[in-house]
Amino acid sequence: MGKKAFVSIALTSLLVFPVSYQQVYANESNSEAFKNLVEQREEKSLKKDAVDSTAIEKLEETLKTKRFSKANASRSSTSNDYLVEKEFNDDFDYANTLSYSKPTIGQLLPLFDVDFYKIKVPQDGALLVGGATSSESIYLMFAAVEKDWKKSGKLEYLGSEFDVNTEVQVYQAKAGTYYVPVIDEDMTWDYYYDDNTPEDLYSIVTAFVDNVKPGKPTINKVDNNDVKVTGKAEANSTVTVKRGTTVLKSVKATSAGTFSAAIAVQKAGTKLAVTAKDSAGNISSAATATVIDVIAPIKPTINKVDSNDLKVTGKAEAGSTVTVKAGSTTLGSAVADTKGVYSVKIKAQKKGTTLTVTAKDKAGNVSSKATYVVVKH
Template sequence: MKALKTLFSSLVVVCLFIIIPSVAFGQTNGEPAKSISKTNIQLNKSIGKTIIKTTPPSSLIKSKIKGQSYTDAGDYQFVTDGQYVDLLSDSYYTYHDIYFGTVSNYSSDKMDIQVIDSSDYAYYKDTITTIEFYKNIGSTLSFAGYTQFDTSGYYNTNLHSYVTKADYSNQQYIYIRLGLSDTIYDTYYSDTTLFKVKNPYYVAPVVDTTPPAKPYVRAISDKDTTVSGTAEANSTVYGKLGTTTIGSGKADSSGNYSFTISSQKAGTTLTFFAQDAAGNKSGTVSVKVADKTAPANPTVYSVGDNQTIVNGKTEANAKVTIKLGSTVLGQGTASSTGDFIIKLSAVQKADTTLTIYATDLAGNQSSGTSLKVLDKTPPATPTVNKVTYLSKSVTGTGEKGSTIYIYKGTTLIGKATVDSYGKYSATISLQVKGSKLEVISMDKAYNQSKSVYVTVY
């Protein structure tokens, strides 16, 4: 079959020399391609059959040639304008010198990628040259289209591929796989080469290496669950407690941001920084959580009308104030354990209402604890009028509202309440002359007076 193909090709060559001028597919000077140097390559537009396709040709399933992997960007050599690329041998054992021409402007949206295929023969060779294009997507090459050229009848062919510029707008290089085949129906290339060229229409992205300014963070208290402030527009602000991120939020186009956090303990130091879209981080801003929570109402032990020292417990290191109405009766500072001792300016009357306040170091004041002064003072010793063996009552004076008790030994023989005039009269049974009676006064707070002893006459 190969012999028949060779014979047929030879006859075609003879006929073409007789009837057809050598003017197809660019330069056809009749000289072997090897004699062309990169200084005398003419980059003329291809004439003849150019097939432009965007779906993979059947050749994409062919096995590797020369140990190359056409999907590995690292296997593509870099060549510059006019540079010799490779020597390929086709199925006729005809050599092809491959040169890269240039990438030029074809139109506002297309570029002309020029490759020269210079062969030893015009007909006795693989006549189909396929140029595949690839893009680098994450270090793995992705197929982007291909063109095919029929070089039958020409020694030196300038191959022009018109590629859309936008397809390579983000590509620094154009990756090219060139393969030779006898017909477009072949399932294998006879030989291939891989190379990459610079994309002159690639514009490198501007890399943002400038960190944003430190964000402004509004004051945060132990009652707050929202952080807000201003930062570089569209940057993201992060809040941290130590190494733990407690929240984040993106600034809008005006630089305003807001995000939710859990409430933090007063005195805690939080740090904040802004990070822009390029990953640049600002310096950190430290914010101390303010104390806006009032201390709990202090606990006060009982206060009697016979004492000037008040004891109790409250928030550690809080200031404690005791007031009668708006008058301050005493002040003191709680210890690190919250215990306090305050001396009043004077004893207070029983049933007087005092208010005790706690104020923490941040100036937050409790609502106050109300406390009534207890009656701790015993009533005055009652007076007793003369009692005879004929008396049916015991009379005298005592503290208003107190109760008078009359005892004979351990036996209660009478009692009475002192009236609003300070007088009392307790009914008793007739007593034997010479009997001893004990008279005691007890107020409403159960404070007991001293006893008065009388003898029955």
């Protein structure tokens, strides 16, 4: 954090830790931790939409308002308000466990002391780490890292936000366990300067925010006979089916991730959009489906046809393709107009010839056959 970002906590009294210089490996063996932490930590402004600002504000408020009692601390390593650092904790394998519900209070004594903490991220989301100190003697530096300083890409630093007395770092993290090493930054300067006393304290607090939107739902085939939309979405998410801006139905997906939303029958060609919203309010991108036409056109009507006629006329579904046959021989086809009127050119047919007429819509559904026997002119 450095001198320009000194942070402090208002303390009602001093905290005493059962830590001696002999209990801490405070020597040059921690120089690698200092080096790695300095390299790991970079100053980066946090984008406004990286995480809900309310979560950051809550963490900042926790760091500002917590008060600590010397009496409570001396009796127990925990209190109702906070946890206390436990030595040895100067390596990954000896890291203390951080809590999402309470901050942890620690010291950085003696010279070269480094404290390690670990935190479990329950699922993919944002890990927030906040820090503050009680004294100008500590220039607090901390960061979330993978074990043994590995960089597998599971943890992405999104940036920090500084308030008057606090710093909150935000990371995009995959589910897993991560570590928070803490040092006094003045130990990384060209000269070693240790003015810390047992009364100089720091606080580390963490939070998790589910900021990962559910995956896009899948939608099973929907036709113009269906009275429900089915498919798969994130387990227990709220699935909403829309037509344009109109909400047709919202239902909760099962624990197995399936959903079934009852809707009114929709016209063929209608576009439906389906989204899933998780319990944190994250909304998936929309999956879309077009209602399929599975309803065959009505049976066409046929006007009188005699042995001199060179066309067959009548009515069928508007826009459908009308086909006239004599037995298995196709005599002609034409598209019915917007009013459903058709006129199919044919060769003159003998009296008694049986004609069959069908209409096929754009979806390929074919009507039942209409028949007519050619009469004598």
